[in-house]
Amino acid sequence: GAGVSQSPRYKVAKRGQDVALRCDPISGHVSLFWYQQALGQGPEFLTYFQNEAQLDKSGLPSDRFFAERPEGSVSTLKIQRTQQEDSAVYLCASSLARVGDWRTEAFFGQGTRLTVV
Amino acid sequence: QKEVEQDPGPLSVPEGAIVSLNCTYSNSAFQYFMWYRQYSRKGPELLMYTYSSGNKEDGRFTAQVDKSSKYISLFIRDSQPSDSATYLCAMKTSYDKVIFGPGTSLSVIP
Numbered sequence: 001g002a003g004v005s006q007s008p009r010y011k012v013a014k015r016g017q018d019v020a021l022r023c024d025p026i027s028g029h030v031s032l033f034w035y036q037q038a039l040g041q042g043p044e045f046l047t048y049f050q051n052e053a054q055l056d057k058s059g060l061p062s063d064r065f066f067a068e069r070p071e072g073s074v075s076t077l078k079i080q081r082t083q084q085e086d087s088a089v090y091l092c093a094s095s096l097a098r099v100g101d102w103r104t105e106a107f108f109g110q111g112t113r114l115t116v117v
Numbered sequence: 118q119k120e121v122e123q124d125p126g127p128l129s130v131p132e133g134a135i136v137s138l139n140c141t142y143s144n145s146a147f148q149y150f151m152w153y154r155q156y157s158r159k160g161p162e163l164l165m166y167t168y169s170s171g172n173k174e175d176g177r178f179t180a181q182v183d184k185s186s187k188y189i190s191l192f193i194r195d196s197q198p199s200d201s202a203t204y205l206c207a208m209k210t211s212y213d214k215v216i217f218g219p220g221t222s223l224s225v226i227p
Contacts, residue, residue, distance in 0.1 A: 004160070033215075040125065042205050042217035043161065056214060091160055106215065108160030 004109035006092050012115045013082045021077045021112045025094030032075050033106060034067055035091040043091055049075060082116045089113050120144050123206055123218035132227050136193040140206035140218045143187065147208040147216075150182050152191045155203045155220065164204075165191065196225045 005024040013019050025032050031050055035043035036059075045059040051072035060067070064083075069075040079086055093106040123140045130136055138152075149168050153161035165180040167173045173180045181190040189208075193200055206218040 035217075040219070042121075042123075042207075042219045045214050045216065048214060093160075105163050105166065108162065110158070110160050113158075 004092055004094050004107050006090075006109035006112050008112060009110065010113050010115075012117060015083060015116055016081050017116075018078065018080045019082055019114065021079075021090050021114070023075045023077070023092030023094075023109060025073065025075070025092070026107055027073075029094035029096055029107075031095045031097055031106070032069060033093040033095075034075070034077050035093065036061075037089040037091055037111070039088075046077070046090075079114075082114075084116050087114055087116045119219075120216050121206060121208065121218040123221055125219055125221060127222040127224060129224045129226060130196055132196060132198060132225055134196050134225070136191075136196050136200070136223060136225075138191040138193075138204050138206070138221050138223070140189050141187055142189070142208060144208075144210075144216075145184075145187065146210045149209050150180070150189050151207040151209075151215070152178075152180055153205040153207055153217075155205060157202075161205055161217075198225045198227050201225050 007022045033048050034046040037043045047067045048056040049069040052069050064080045066078045089111040091108055091111045093108045095106040121142045152165040154164050155161040167180050167182050170182050170184045177194045179192040201224045203220040203222050205220045207215045209215045
């Protein structure tokens, strides 16, 4: 596709429910990032993949958060037993660059707005 | 203290004004500095990307980096209503993990 695609655009979950958020990066992009953006805040880093390898998951807030990219393209962010504080926009970004290549431009998707009620 | 600080605004200016947006940071390891623009309910889009101290100009936009003061700026000349958005400063070390500021909301009034 022309850009990074995320689905669903909006998700309402009851507290305690599990959710799965999908990211389709730009074809051929090696790097993939997940960010969490709370209302009125900048994006906060969650995790980073280079192809299928998850190289950094230091931003995942708890063990309820899990991300995978099994074939090095589509990625899924899963949140188990959702809590109200998980309500945020989840942004996915992809880039051509590998680790250490500073000429990165990361292209962002429109995000999935998660509301936990 | 957060790694990147930015005045959240909101900032409201008349059309044609010069806009100055600023960020300070604490991590001296940051080497690459970016400005993103984010329209409501959209993902951030890259505006400017600079390395080390100095100025970079692109059309109506000028980015400045002062690493000695840990201070970066974005200037927008001849501001337009279409510039109304949230502006996020962002930075990183040599690794791809990008750290964002909280964003400044800008409104350009016709």
